[in-house]
Amino acid sequence: xxxxxxxxxxxxxxxxxxxxxxxxxxxxxxxxxxxxxxxxxxxxxxxxxxxxxxxxxxxxxxxxxxxxxxxxxxxxxxxxxxxxxxxxxxxxxxxxxxxxxxxxxxxxxxxxxxxxxxxxxxxxxxxxxxxxxxxxxxxxxxxxxxxxxxxxxxxxxxxxxxxxxxxxxxxxxxxxxxxxxxxxxxxxxxxxxxxxxxxxxxxxxxxxxxxxxxxxxxxxxxxxxxxxxxxxxxxxxxxxxxxxxxxxxxxxxxxxxxxxxxxxxxxxxxxxxxxxxxxxxxxxxxxxxxxxx
Amino acid sequence: xxxxxxxxxxxxxxxxxxxxxxxxxxxxxxxxxxxxxxxxxxxxxxxxxxxxxxxxxxxxxxxxxxxxxxxxxxxxxxxxxxxxxxxxxxxxxxxxxxxxxxxxxxxxxxxxxxxxxxxxxxxxxxxxxxxxxxxxxxxxxxxxxxxxxxxxxxxxxxxxxxxxxxxxxxxxxxxxxxxxxxxxxxxxxxxxxxxxxxxxxxxxxxxxxxxxxxxxxxxxxxxxxxxxxxxxxxxxxxxxxxxxxxxxxxxxxxxxxxxxxxxxxxxxxxxxxxxxxxxxxxxxxxxxxxxxxxxxxxxxxxxxxxxxxxxxxxxxxxxxxxxxxxxxxxxxxx
Numbered sequence: 165x166x167x168x169x170x171x172x173x174x175x176x177x178x179x180x181x182x183x184x185x186x187x188x189x190x191x192x193x194x195x196x197x198x199x200x201x202x203x204x205x206x207x208x209x210x211x212x213x214x215x216x217x218x219x220x221x222x223x224x225x226x227x228x229x230x231x232x233x234x235x236x237x238x239x240x241x242x243x244x245x246x247x248x249x250x251x252x253x254x255x256x257x258x259x260x261x262x263x264x265x266x267x268x269x270x271x272x273x274x275x276x277x278x279x280x281x282x283x284x285x286x287x288x289x290x291x292x293x294x295x296x297x298x299x300x301x302x303x304x305x306x307x308x309x310x311x312x313x314x315x316x317x318x319x320x321x322x323x324x325x326x327x328x329x330x331x332x333x334x335x336x337x338x339x340x341x342x343x344x345x346x347x348x349x350x351x352x353x354x355x356x357x358x359x360x361x362x363x364x365x366x367x368x369x370x371x372x373x374x375x376x377x378x379x380x381x382x383x384x385x386x387x388x389x390x391x392x393x394x395x396x397x398x399x400x401x402x403x404x405x406x407x408x409x410x411x412x413x414x415x416x417x418x419x420x421x422x423x424x425x426x427x428x429x430x431x432x433x434x435x436x437x438x439x440x441x442x443x444x445x446x447x448x449x450x451x452x453x454x455x456x457x
Numbered sequence: 458x459x460x461x462x463x464x465x466x467x468x469x470x471x472x473x474x475x476x477x478x479x480x481x482x483x484x485x486x487x488x489x490x491x492x493x494x495x496x497x498x499x500x501x502x503x504x505x506x507x508x509x510x511x512x513x514x515x516x517x518x519x520x521x522x523x524x525x526x527x528x529x530x531x532x533x534x535x536x537x538x539x540x541x542x543x544x545x546x547x548x549x550x551x552x553x554x555x556x557x558x559x560x561x562x563x564x565x566x567x568x569x570x571x572x573x574x575x576x577x578x579x580x581x582x583x584x585x586x587x588x589x590x591x592x593x594x595x596x597x598x599x600x601x602x603x604x605x606x607x608x609x610x611x612x613x614x615x616x617x618x619x620x621x622x623x624x625x626x627x628x629x630x631x632x633x634x635x636x637x638x639x640x641x642x643x644x645x646x647x648x649x650x651x652x653x654x655x656x657x658x659x660x661x662x663x664x665x666x667x668x669x670x671x672x673x674x675x676x677x678x679x680x681x682x683x684x685x686x687x688x689x690x691x692x693x694x695x696x697x698x699x700x701x702x703x704x705x706x707x708x709x710x711x712x713x714x715x716x717x718x719x720x721x722x723x724x725x726x727x728x729x730x731x732x733x734x735x736x737x738x739x740x741x742x743x744x745x746x747x748x749x750x751x752x753x754x755x756x757x758x759x760x761x762x763x764x765x766x767x768x769x770x771x772x773x774x775x776x777x778x779x780x781x782x783x784x785x786x787x788x789x790x791x
Contacts, residue, residue: 348540348542350538350539350540350542351542351543351544351545353507353509353529353536353538353542354536354538354542354543354544354603355544355555356509356528356529356530357507357508357509357529357530357534357535357536357556358530358555358556358559358603358607359530359556359559359560360530360555360559361530364559368555369544372546373545373546
């Protein structure tokens with residue numbers, strides 16, 4: 165027996181979901197439709213006229229080596245962000261799970277970075293690593309390492325990865341900790357009696373039982389790295405040096421708003437739209453029927 | 458196989474002492490049941506033997522060797538948990554093989570031992586299943602199987618039957634006892650169910666508030682309880698406690714008398730009088746509940762064929778002197 169309110173007519177329910185529908189239509193469907201529409205045209209530099217090119221924008225994009233390079237950059241970036249933020253979070257969660265005293269404080273402090281907006285986080289890390297005034301950069305200089313993420317592509321990538329992962333660790337930590345605490349203590353004890361030492365227990369019992377959480381976080385973090393790291397990249401590297409940190413989302417902005425190539429930018433948005441749709445399907449498909457033991 | 462000795466074993470959490478010193482020498486192959494109400498420290502005691510809780514004071518010896526500082530895995534024990542604690546992501550056979558695999562047992566031997574345990578516990582048809590696809594009783598068997606494949610010296614059971622329904626509990630109780638006998642392994646079994654304690658134990662430890670009130674064979678404990686608590690806890694319905702003045706003795710102490718030792722006699726006869734509140738005819742026997750002059754409740758267990766007194770009737774209560782158990786005001790046996 166399902167216990168839910170049922171309406172007889174169609175008008176009242178429609179009225180109740182109308183605000184949400186309106187917001188979705190105005191802020192999602194309309195811009196998405198615009199992007200699809202614009203991706204089929206090349207506008208003139210002043211935006212006064214548009215020329216129909218069909219799938220020309222897409223054809224051009226897919227044969228553009230910079231665009232393909234951006235795909236690769238995005239892949240490297242999102243894999244690194246996901247691995248770093250989830251790895252560190254899992255490590256911290258395992259430590260926090262073992263804590264008895266002061267675990268509340270520890271948890272609260274670890275959650276704080278999540279409240280920092282990506283752009284602000286980017287600026288914070290930029291200050292630390294600024295080639296001229298950055299504290300960390302200065303100490304690295306003392307140690308004989310010449311830090312310069314403005315010129316060095318690897319360092320630039322490293323910095324945006326760290327800055328993007330930092331705030332994310334909090335979020336992942338919370339989920340991992342909740343996941344760890346949901347594992348019955350007696351199962352761990354049984355494994356201890358069965359002779360499994362800490363690392364063995366983690367590998368064969370804890371980690372497998374944590375897999376629903378891990379999978380959920382994997383999808384969520386990839387989506388994050390793909391779409392929500394714009395602020396970090398914009399404040400730290402602006403996609404540079406030499407497009408080394410230009411991920412797909414940043415390229416939409418750079419080509420469209422900086423390069424004024426609105427047709428190509430729109431086409432890129434459409435491609436991103438497809439990617440996010442696939443990720444969402446994957447997420448729903450697997451997260452909905454999560455492995456229940 | 459092994460002997461287990463506990464020597465003035467104490468446990469404190471911070472400043473609160475929860476176990477106040479337990480001593481027992483358990484012989485090889487003996488089945489010891491630790492019984493007591495919830496919160497008496499019986500599970501804590503078991504977990505100390507398992508190595509899941511630290512020892513605050515005293516010593517635990519398995520086979521004469523001090524194990525206080527040893528990890529659970531180095532104590533040569535196996536434990537069956539109340540909620541079974543099966544590994545949910547492993548099949549039944551993987552669950553049973555886990556400990557052996559870690560110990561580096563050769564694959565063939567693992568298969569052989571798991572197969573043997575499965576045969577013993579009638580789990581053969583379920584070896585490929587996951588725990589969630591099993592019934593409560595089957596899970597219980599898997600937990601037992603996991604314990605026996607490792608051939609430990611000591612079995613520890615933490616209320617293993619309390620999640621099963623009444624019928625299955627009786628059946629599993631018999632199986633556990635049989636298994637332990639056949640394997641000849643030393644067992645420590647924690648329960649709050651006195652029937653389990655009576656039927657399973659070679660000797661039982663009756664725990665009350667962190668103290669082992671009495672240690673002894675079930676029938677000996679039943680016949681000769683050392684404290685008021687033990688007399689009240691072991692036996693169902695529980696022992697009647699009657700103020701000695703009401704029972705026709707010099708006042709100030711308590712007389713304990715088991716329900717089956719009291720007989721209903723005509724008014725004016727017997728040791729004291731009571732008024733019948735209600736009777737519970739159970740077929741083979743009848744429980745008659747009465748109040749005494751001072752309001753104290755008393756239960757009489759009589760044969761089902763004996764006439765049942767009507768409610769509100771005033772009757773005499775009689776028992777023989779030798780069945781009396783006298784307790785002082787501290788609950789100690791006099």
